[in-house]
Amino acid sequence: MSGTITVAVLGCGYWGPNIIRNFHQLPGAHLLSVCDLRQDRLDYVKEHFPNVETTLEVESLLARTDIDAFVVTTPADNHFSLTKRVLEADKHVLVEKPLALTSDECRELIELAESKGKTLMVGHTFLYNAAVRKLKQFVDNNELGDIYYVYSSRLNLGRIRSDINAMWNFAPHDVSIILYLVGQEPVSVSAKGQSYIQPGIEDVVFMHLDFDDGMKAMIHISWLDPNKVRRMTVVGSKKMVVYDDVSRDAKIVVYDKGIDKININESFGEFEGFGEFQLRLRAGDMFIPEIDFVEPLKVECSHFIDCIVNGKKPLTDGEEGLRGVKVLEAAQQSLKHDGAAVKIS
Template sequence: MKDIKVGIIGCGYWGPNLIRNFNDSYHFDLEYACDLNKDRTERIKLCYPYVTVTTDYRELLKDRELNAVAVATPVFTHYKLVREALEAGKHVLVEKPLASTVREAENLVNLALKKGLILLVDHTFIYTSAVRRIKEFISAGELGEIYYFDSVRVNLGLFQHDVNVIWDLAPHDLSIMDFIVGEKPVSVVATGASHTPGGLEDVAYVTVKFKDNLIAHFHVNWMSPVKIRKVIIGGSKKMVVFDDLDPADKIKIYDKGIMLSKANEKSVYQSMVQYRIGDMYAPAITNIEALKVEIEHFADCIRNKKKPITDGEAGLRVVRILEAASKSLKKGGVKVNI
C-alpha cells in the first residue's frame, strides 16, 4: 500500500535513483521532487507527471501530509536540511555522509531521538547482498580473528567542488568496515595530495587502527586510469575478497593464511611461519538493487518504529573517522586519536 508520502530534495547525480526507487516502492507515494535547478525538475516532471516539482524545499516541509523526505544534496547542506525536516516532523533518509562535522551529526542524531523520528543514512553498500553475506561469514566465525581490512576505491573523476576525495569516496568503505568489523577505532592517520587549482585532495590514503592489532587501510583516488572497487579482509582462518566490479563472483572466500610453529617458546623471533594454501569458493548472492532494499527497510522502520541498520549513530561513526582524517591530513599525516 502506497501510504507513506515522501518527497525528494536534490535531483542531481543520486536524486533520480532515489526518485525511481521510491516511485517503484509498494510503500511510498512519491509526492514531491525539489531542486534549485529548474532544468532538472522539468526533466523529472516529464518522467513523473503526477509529481509536484519545486525549487523551494520549504514547500515539502510545510505539507503536513508528507511523512518523509530524502535528502540528496551536497554535504555542506545536509545539516540545515535534515534539521529542518526533523523539526517539521518528517522521517529522513539522507545521502552519505550524514553531516560535515561530528558536532552537526551528533545534533541530528539527538534531534531524531527527541522527536521519535527515523533518521536513515544512505550507506547503500550495507544493503548489498555481498556485504551482508560477508557480515554473516564473520559473525559465524568463519574468518576467525580479523587481522586487517584493506580497500581500494579509485577511478578517473568525478571531481567534487565542495569536498575532497576522502569525504567523497571513503564513506562507502568506512561504512562497510563499521558494519562488518563492529569495533570502535582508536586512531586515524591520513595523507594525500591535490593536483588541481581547487586545493582539494584528489588522492589520499587513510589508516584506521583498532585495539588488538586490527588495522584498516583505505586508498581513494580521483586520478586513476582504471576503476577499482575492491576490499580484502584477512582473518586468522580465512580471507575474503569483495570485488564490486566483478559481475559473476563479487565475493571470493580463500582458505589461505599463515600458521606459526614455534621452534623455541622463549623467543618469538625463532618462530617458523608456515603458509596454508587451501581452496577458494565463490558463494552465490542475489543481485537485488541495494537502494531498493534500503528503501524497503526505510518503510519498515517507519511503519514499525524499528532502528535502521544504517541509523544516525552509524552515520555519526563514519563522520568521526572522516573528521579525524581531515585533522590528520591538515597536520601532515599525524596520528589523531578518536
C-alpha cells in the same frame, strides 16, 4: 503508523534519480514531490516521472501536512541544515552520506530526531549490499578467524567535486563497510593526500585506521585514477576474502590461505619460543559463494519505510552516521597535519 508513507525528495542531481526511481516503485511508499533548485532537473523529473509533482520551493514543501518523510540527496555541505529543517518540520528523514560534516552536527541531528520521535536514517548504501552482508556473515561466524587487517581501494577517473574532497565523497562507503565488518570503531586515524586539480581539495587520499586490538585498515581513495576499482581485501588468521564490487559473478572470493603455526613437539605444549613451532604456508581452495543480489538502494529505501511504519531502529541510524563522520573528521584533521595520527574519542 500504518498505510502508505508519502515521500518527497530534495535534490535531483546525479544520485537523486536513483532515489526517485526506487521510491516511485516501492510498495508502501508514495513519491509525491521532488524539489531541486535547478529548473532543468525538475524538467528531467517531469519527463521521466510525469505523475510526480515538482517544486523549486523547499520551505513550502516542508510546510505540507500530506508528506510524512523526506529524502535529502543534495550536496554534503547542506545535509545538516536541510536535515535539521526536515526534522523541525516533524518529518522522518533519510539523508545521503555523509550525515553531516562534523560530529557535533550529527549529534544535534540525533538529539533532534529523538526529541521529535522521528526516524533519522543515513544512506550508507553498502550495508544493504548482499555481498557486504555475506562478508559480514563470514566474519561473524568466525570463518576468517581473527581479522588481522583490511584494505580497500575506491578509485576512478572523474566525477570530481568542488564542494568536498575525494575522501568525503567516497570514503564514507569504505569506512561504513569496515566498521560494520569488524564491529568496532578505530582508536586513531591518519591520512595523507594531495590536491592536483583544485587547490585545497584532495583528489587522492590514503587513510590508516588503527584499532584497539592491533587490527589495521587502510583506505585508498581517488578520483584521479585510470581504472574504476572498488575492491576490499580482508585478511584473517584462518582465511582471506577479496570483495570486488565491480565484478559481475565473483563479488566475493574466499581464499583458504594463511600461515599456520605447527607444533613440532607436542610435549612443549604452548608455543613459547621460535624453536617450538614451524610456520606452514596453507594455500588451499578458493570459494565463490552464491549471492542473491538485489539492488542495495532498493533494500535501503524499503528499510526506511519499514522503520517508519513499524517504529524500528534503522540499521544505518544517526549513530551509524556519527561513527562514520568521526572517522572522516579525524582524517581531515590528519590531512591538515601531514598525516599525524589523530585520536578518536
